[in-house]
Amino acid sequence: MKYTGLILAAALGVGVAGAQSPSIVEDFKPSSLNQPGQQYPQVNSQGYARFRIVAPDAKAVKVSLGLGGRGGTVLSKAADGAWVGTSEGPFDEGFHYYHLTVDGGTFNDPGALNFYGSTRWESGIEIPAHDADFYALKDVPHGHVQQVLFPSPSTGTSRRAFVYTPPGYDKNPRTRYPVLYLQHGWGEDETAWSNQGHANLIMDNLIAAGKTRPFIIVMTYGMTNDIRPGSPGGLASFDIRPFQTVLLDELIPYVDGHFRTLADAPHRAMAGLSMGGFETKLIAPKHLDTFSHIGLLSGGTFSMEDVNATPDFKKKVKLAFVSFGSRELDRSRSNLPPGAPPSDPRANAAALKAAGINSVFYVSENTGHEFQTWRRSLQQMAPLMFRD
Structure with missing residues (x-):
């Protein structure tokens, strides 16, 4: 079917807007799609995304938000037991699906609202757009x-x-x-x-x-x-x-x-x-x-x-x-x-x-x-x- 690529793409990841910037501006704010009162995930004015997941007993945590689901953002364990990390590059403006991989299992981010995509309820994040008006x-x-x-x-x-x-x-x-x-x-x-x-x-x-x-x-x-x-x-x-x-x-x-x-x-x-x-x-x-x-x-x-x-x-x-x-x-x-x-x-x-x-x-x-x-x-x- 010649349209298979078109159809499958809806279930794939998002485009990174460009190569990594020399420095990341520390003006991160909670995503507009966070659950009430949740501070993470966060986004900044450049389109970077930052995540914090409380999973003190986990061995590895990764966020799937990335090009075609490849790579994503690998989180590191902080001293307080939470897993934190910032995306390697900025993302395209607008809405994106994502999920977590924790010790090989697939989970949604408890800080974000969920949206039906990829035949399942996925976490959602909004990268502020210049034309959002x-x-x-x-x-x-x-x-x-x-x-x-x-x-x-x-x-x-x-x-x-x-x-x-x-x-x-x-x-x-x-x-x-x-x-x-x-x-x-x-x-x-x-x-x-x-x-x-x-x-x-x-x-x-x-x-x-x-x-x-x-x-x-x-x-x-x-x-x-x-x-x-x-x-x-x-x-x-x-x-x-x-x-x-x-x-x-x-x-x-x-x-x-x-x-x-x-x-x-x-x-x-x-x-x-x-x-x-x-x-x-x-x-x-x-x-x-x-x-x-x-x-x-x-x-x-x-x-x-x-x-x-x-x-x-x-x-x-x-x-x-x-x-x-x-x-x-x-x-x-x-x-x-x-x-x-x-x-x-x-x-x-x-x-x-x-x-x-x-x-x-x-x-x-x-x-x-x-x-x-x-x-x-x-x-x-x-x-x-x-x-x-």
């Missing part, structure tokens, strides 16, 4: 993120989705809204876009600034297959058809029946990050009577071959949005980074645009296959959607 919690009208349980006859259970409704939804009972179906990446779940991605805050801030049309966002679990690390066949055995049935035949009818949607293709979009983009590319172009806006965030590209193989693509697709982190596009190194696309997405996007398609290509500078790329991508994509 667009997803900051501000004194603006806020929408609501609510959990819904919808029946799924095809899977024999009730399934969960989270639905973002924009500010004013409850006050304007006659107003109907477009809908974006927004998918998570490999190893994550339907909580990712709200918790790690701050999708609701991004939308609240864009709407308050008058930069986007208000619309509903629906986030559901995309892994209908029982695929876990080490399972027979692995990702190569992933079958899109079960999730496609859940999405098209069960979730969309439920949302249209329970929320005030504009229930037609011109007002319905599908997008996703990494594996979610892979799912989007497999589903949306084949159902252009359902979706007219399509977004692939570090999840592949659209080439003219894709367009020519898809009846009515030029006629029915109102937006083809593709984005990557700049580190994902860096082909100057001998080893391509996780998530590097199989072809040139910039050239593909330009070819679509030349063919008269509303094709938009966005690059998040100095980020890789990570949530800062996808936060920025949503901020760029949302204002382009549903321009009647």
